[in-house]
Amino acid sequence: MSPRPLVLVVSPGAETYRGYCLEQIATAYDVVLLTDTEPSWEKPYIIDHAVADLHDDTELLAAGRALATRHELAGIITWEEWYLVPTARLARALGLPTNSVEVMRACRNKATARTLFARHGVPSAASMTARTLLEAGLATMTIGYPAVIKPTAFAASIGVIRVDRPEELPAAFEFASAGASRSRDDTAVLVEEYLDGPELSVECVTHRGMTTAVAVTRKSLGPAPYFDETGHTVDANDPLLAQVAPVAAAAIKALGITDGVQHVEMRVVDGRPRLIEVNARLGGDMIGHLLRLATGIDLPEAAADLACGRAPDLTPTRRGAAGIRMLYPATSGILTERQINQPFAAHTPWLRQVQWIRQVGDPLLLPPDGDLFTARAGFYIVTGRHTTEVNERLDTAAAEITVTTRTDR
Numbered sequence: 024m025s026p027r028p029l030v031l032v033v034s035p036g037a038e039t040y041r042g043y044c045l046e047q048i049a050t051a052y053d054v055v056l057l058t059d060t061e062p063s064w065e066k067p068y069i070i071d072h073a074v075a076d077l078h079d080d081t082e083l084l085a086a087g088r089a090l091a092t093r094h095e096l097a098g099i100i101t102w103e104e105w106y107l108v109p110t111a112r113l114a115r116a117l118g119l120p121t122n123s124v125e126v127m128r129a130c131r132n133k134a135t136a137r138t139l140f141a142r143h144g145v146p147s148a149a150s151m152t153a154r155t156l157l158e159a160g161l162a163t164m165t166i167g168y169p170a171v172i173k174p175t176a177f178a179a180s181i182g183v184i185r186v187d188r189p190e191e192l193p194a195a196f197e198f199a200s201a202g203a204s205r206s207r208d209d210t211a212v213l214v215e216e217y218l219d220g221p222e223l224s225v226e227c228v229t230h231r232g233m234t235t236a237v238a239v240t241r242k243s244l245g246p247a248p249y250f251d252e253t254g255h256t257v258d259a260n261d262p263l264l265a266q267v268a269p270v271a272a273a274a275i276k277a278l279g280i281t282d283g284v285q286h287v288e289m290r291v292v293d294g295r296p297r298l299i300e301v302n303a304r305l306g307g308d309m310i311g312h313l314l315r316l317a318t319g320i321d322l323p324e325a326a327a328d329l330a331c332g333r334a335p336d337l338t339p340t341r342r343g344a345a346g347i348r349m350l351y352p353a354t355s356g357i358l359t360e361r362q363i364n365q366p367f368a369a370h371t372p373w374l375r376q377v378q379w380i381r382q383v384g385d386p387l388l389l390p391p392d393g394d395l396f397t398a399r400a401g402f403y404i405v406t407g408r409h410t411t412e413v414n415e416r417l418d419t420a421a422a423e424i425t426v427t428t429r430t431d432r
């Protein structure tokens with residue numbers, strides 16, 4: 024028997040974006056996996072697995088119980104937004120540490136979260152729920168323009184759009200409703216106050232109700248009226264951390280979260296932080312990996328520690344910066360060329376990774392016809408001493424990378 028504690032991971036996610044999470048957890052824990060397909064790339068990091076339809080709560084619970092009969096589990100974790108509630112339910116059924124199902128539901132539903140933020144005095148955006156275009160129009164009469172229309176319970180900025188004038192509302196409501204229709208939880212949309220300011224996230228770790236903000240992630244967004252994220256930077260010495268940390272901690276407390284890793288999104292408006300949402304999981308888009316490159320802090324391992332009732336080690340071992348930039352085409356179409364200058368890549372140590380996620384011949388669809396899942400050709404990651412250097416290096420690398428599409432008419 025291994026002396027290491029054993030943690031159950033519910034859904035490993037895609038190797039491209041989440042492979043580092045499983046790899047890092049496996050350095051400290053034995054891992055069993057609950058997944059919807061037979062493992063492939065995951066095999067070096069796990070000791071057992073079960074395959075189930077993860078969208079079927081009954082099947083997920085039965086498969087989790089079966090793994091628990093074969094192994095003495097110390098905890099259960101997921102970093103996938105869609106499985107936060109089922110994972111909490113499974114942990115509760117097995118008597119393992121977890122936030123309550125009700126708390127996870129509140130994190131998944133943006134309308135519920137807004138209500139809790141208001142109740143606890145957390146600065147957020149004015150927000151109203153709408154299920155019809157008429158209700159959306161009435162909401163804008165209260166909230167005003169510009170406004171943001173978004174699905175109540177989805178993720179990845181899908182279906183999120185800014186509206187500047189009343190005549191834009193019908194198309195925007197249709198766009199947001201199409202995104203909301205993909206949710207299994209709530210198909211309503213929200214009409215919200217537009218927060219005009221730079222967007223960021225605060226990466227937090229909460230243990231027994233005490234939250235530590237470990238880093239700020241500065242975000243870059245694509246062209247309006249959409250909110251697709253085009254890049255992120257993390258700097259271990261970001262001076263904004265002290266200002267935004269108390270607001271992030273207050274939002275986490277308002278939702279009732281007592282343990283776990285959180286990705287707290289906000290904007291700074293007129294010098295003051297205003298909440299967008301709290302994601303009760305590791306941030307996507309390789310943010311946890313950037314944080315480790317910049318600070319040395321291992322967020323996936325911290326998440327596993329917390330899932331097993333342990334206090335994580337959040338001691339920084341680096342004081343640098345890291346950034347990621349997504350590779351999008353200039354226009355939607357068929358990908359005809361994707362390449363990087365090979366001599367540049369081979370002789371540039373600060374270029375840590377170039378990852379292609381689309382092949383030549385694949386369609387790339389930008390909003391409004393597509394979203395970040397259909398538009399990205401890949402991404403690349405760089406490191407540096409501070410944010411300014413990282414941004415310069417991101418620009419330098421961009422000039423060495425080509426993404427070309429062909430539009431068939």
